[in-house]
Structure formats: structure tokens, C-alpha cells
Amino acid sequence: MVDVVRVIKCLFQSKACMLYMLRMKTIISDSYVGVVTLVTGGASGLGRGTVERFIKQGGKVVIGDLPSSKGNDLAKELGDSAVFVPLDVTSEKDVQLAVSTAKEKFGRLDVLVNAAGIAVAHKTYNSNKKMAHSLEDFERVLKVNTIGTFNAIRLSVGAMVENEPNVDGQRGVIINTASVAAFDGQIGQAAYSASKGAVVGMTLPIARDLSRDGIRVVTIAPGLFDTPMLAALPDKVRHFLAKSVPFPQRLGKADDYAHLVQSIVENPMINGETIRLDGALRMQP
Template identity: 70%
Template structure:
């Protein structure tokens, strides 16, 4: 199913993104790993051989994403699939009564910039590249997969910023799918639950433990 498919995966150096890249390459596809310059992206690409390349990318930067797409075209000749896995999260309540501090607006907007703005940035730039593909027998020229979260629908304490960003990704999916359908580009969004990724493990242990209790079965701990 993935043989010969050329994909661009953001957040591809770790977690869900890395697992996606490894699956694509394992099944005969090729992948551009987009992640921060400080990530393990170069090593992941090296380990996977000629079927993968690393493009240092801040997904919220138009220039970075354009460079990554150019690398994709130069190396593999086209782009069939874009997978948005890059994301950040924070665990902060809307108001801290002990410190009498409201949630930082800068922190809230930073999460929106990366998770929501970064996803849209990749979508808006990658669809033009896909539109140049010859359509297959079904008229399809490309596929865009976004990553939301169960937090988009069932956010927990301290997840206002994260849930807002993921809910917005869900909200923009259908209109974008309708925008791009005439071009033969499919757009869909997944909403993963709780599993072990660097994003989750970066949260305070107390928050990890609480989130684990929200999963009825099977239990998510010990990791």
C-alpha cells in the first residue's frame, strides 16, 4: 500500500512521527523527516538509508517548510502524502490561585503557533506541490493527514492550550478537505489517545499519572 509513496512527515524524529516514518520506509515508501535542527532527525534518516532524508524544520516557518518541500522534490521528484505530527504541549491551569497567576498568554499562543499554525502552514504549502501530480485511477493526487488528539474532545485539567490547538485542527479539517477535493487531495485528521511519546514524558510525573487514570482499559502504566 505504501510502496513507492513519497511522504513528508513533521515531527518525524520521535514519537508518532518517527513511527510513521519507519512504517513508510519499511513498506517500501520514501520519507522526508521534518523536525527541529536539534532533534535526532539526521540520525533517524541515516539509519533508514536512501529512502529517507532529514529536513531541519520549524513547522511554523514558511521558509523552513518551503525548503523541506524543495528537498523532497529534488530528492524524490514529487510529494504524495503529508503527515502532520509535530506538536508541543504544556500542563498549566487557567488560573493558579496559590500564586494568584493567570495562564501565560504567550505560552498559550506558542502552543497554537506550533500545533495549529504549523499544521496549517504545512497543509497550505504542500497542497500546491501535490496538485502538480498526475491523478491516479480514482482522481487522487495526494493525501494530507493531521494529528489532533482525544484532548480535542475530552481535555483534562491543565490542557486548555493543548486542547484548544487540537480542537482547532479538528475544526479546520472539513473545510480544508472541501477546499482541496476539486484538486484530488484528501484531507483527514486522527485523534490518538494516550501513549508513550516524548511529548507525554515531558509532562510532570503527577500529570502523567493523572492522565493514565483516564484510560479505562487497558491500563497505560507502567510505561
């Protein structure tokens, strides 16, 4: 309430308003100084947006992504506050290296953002081709999206519990990425929807598992976002998809996702929940 009163007074005291807003900006920025985050899938799309936002806020970031990604170039571009680690989320060794890199280079690990993921589009059975869904493809999607997410979680916790707790007893924050497909899966999305539904399903039990350790667990379920997954589509299709979003009628931006990640980190009462980030979109079959 005090802040509201001050903002109203700004209408009459423009100089004081500018000073106050500058002070508030500094407080918000300073809250991320020294915060160390590991972002899987951090070289592109939603992961990259998160990396860039946290660096701007004064944080330190370990960019985990495949060796073939542009993660190394991104880390060089961002400077000493970022480091790239080749990472396959399904590999125990790779995740352990990413976590140890965070501790060795930056002294700790505060936040894990699971943004790595893949998708395939196959019907359970294609009547025209008389072909059943590839079991190999189904397993691969679940291995990356579900098992990879859990792998990164379980191997990051050990570093977080070593942190000194804050006034609430918090030692770390874990943020996963699901999808609206977990709720509104479309034709051809059996594997993808299953993998993301599993991420949603394990959010609450893991949050409860880690509550005594002071670690929060939250999942974001994005809708239609302007990421590499949609980049290959023709412009007409992308425009159609954008218009299918009730409001705002556009594809989500990586920074929209990153903004929510920041809000989750900042708000200690958000825990054990999946948050839809979709502009009120409900996917049609």
C-alpha cells in the same frame, strides 16, 4: 468474499495458504513502493513511528523536525529512502525547503503527515500563586500546533496537485494530528485543547477546499500514547494512566498511530473526518 473463501480453504491446503498469504503480503507492501511522504515532527514519537513504518513498506520519507532533534541520525540509520530537513513548522521558508526536497530527491510528494506539536500545562488562573495564564505560552502553543499545521498543509498542496491522479482522481493525502484533548480537555489544558480543537475544526473545510484537487484531509485524535511527552513522568504515573484506558489497558504505541495513518492512506473513502485513537478513553477533568 472471494478472499474469505480462499482463507477457509487454507485450513485444508496449508501449502496453498502459505503461498496465498505471501502474495497478499507482497501486494500490501508494494502499495507503498515509491510513495513519498513528508512527516513533520518525524524524529520522535508518533512521527518517528510513521517514518519507520512507511520505510518498511517501501516508501520514501522526508523527515522534518527541529535542528536540535535526532532527525539526521534517524535518516542515516534508515538509508537512502529517508532524508532529514531541519524544520520549524511555523516557518514558511522551512516548510518550502522540506517540500522542495521531497520533489528534488524523490520526484514528488504524495502524503503529508503533521505530527509536530508542543504542550504546556497552566490553569487559566492560579489562585494559590495569584497568577494568570501566560499569554505568551498560549500563543506559542497555538502557533506551533494550529498555525504550524495549517502552514505545512497550505505549502504542501502545490506539490501534490502536480501529481498524476489515480483512478479515483486522487493526487495526495494530508493527515493531521489533534488529540482527545480537543474533546475532553482537562484542567490546565486550555491552550493545548484550543490548539487541537482548531485542528479538528479545520479538517472538514480544508477537505472540501481541496476536493476538486483530488487531495484528502483526515485528522487523528490520539489518546494516551507512549511518546516523549509522557516519557518524563514517573513509572507509577505512567502505569496509572495506562490503567485508565478501557481497552487495551496500556499506553498507545507509536506504531498504533502509524498503522492508522497507513489505513487512512490506503482507504480512499476516508476524508474530512477526525478519528479518535484512544482505546475508548474519555479523559476526566
